[in-house]
Amino acid sequence: MSAVPESLPTPADLAVRHGWRTVLAFGAHPDDLDFDASATLAGLAAAGVRVELCVVTDGDAGGFDSDGPGAMTARRHAEQRAAAAVIGAADVHFLGERDGHLEPTHEVRRRIVELMRRVRPDVVLCPHPERDWESMQASHPDHLACGEAVVRAAYPAVENPYAYPELADAGLDAFRIRHLMLYTAPAARRNLTVDVTGLEDVKLRALDAHVSQHPDAPAMREAVRAKLTRRHREAAGPDAPAGSGEAFHLVTVNGDGVIAGF
Secondary structure (H helix, E strand, C coil): CCCCCCCCCCHHHHHHHHCCCEEEEEECCCCHHHHHCHHHHHHHHHCCCEEEEEEEECCCCCCCCCCCHHHHHHHHHHHHHHHHHHHCCCEEEEEEECCCCCCCCHHHHHHHHHHHHHHCCCEEEEECCCCCCCCCCCCCHHHHHHHHHHHHHHCCHHHCCCCCHHHHHCCCCCCCCCEEEEECCCHHHCCEEEECCCCHHHHHHHHHCCHHHCCCHHHHHHHHHHHHHHHHHHHHCCCCCCCCEEEEEEEECCCCCCCCCC
């Protein structure tokens, strides 16, 4: 008799299991988080976790109907705020980097560390810094650069009091982040699938807010639903009841027994 697969954790399960109270989620562009993590974030928010979002670039190089980069930036900021309201996010931050030109520079990392020290999250979400050769769209160079910058900020910079000392001088003290949740991870890196069954419509409403990005909204919704179903089936097994899942690479940065430098 084959073993029954263990049920997938819900966002609320994760919050209780890890003691998460605050999450800070980074996307390279407006809509990145809504495509890859918004159902999980909505579930965390519904469970009482404070959810804050950060969009690193303005998304000014995307879209299909625009009066120029300035107008597109304003439009995409408004779209992201609307999507954040749908999922229950408490705040949205925009770092204003140029779309298509993002690099994990010291200046970008310093700004990420500054935000991390202000928000002081237990868990940080960001794109995976490794390229997924099965999905070049998921591995947009800005996504990889965003992931690399956030991971470098999460360790060691945010917990090193000698990194960016001007931040400490301004009262933003170093602290340790407990977990990273990396989305758009290559298949070999995915070690956590979150059961987001029942949150599909919330995710789609968040994506619908990004109207400038969807020349074929029905096809987008169909593709998103299919991916949610596929991720759940891959993790739960073909014999499990149908459901929806979002997949991540969960990394423990500072767990029990971790000491400085080890």
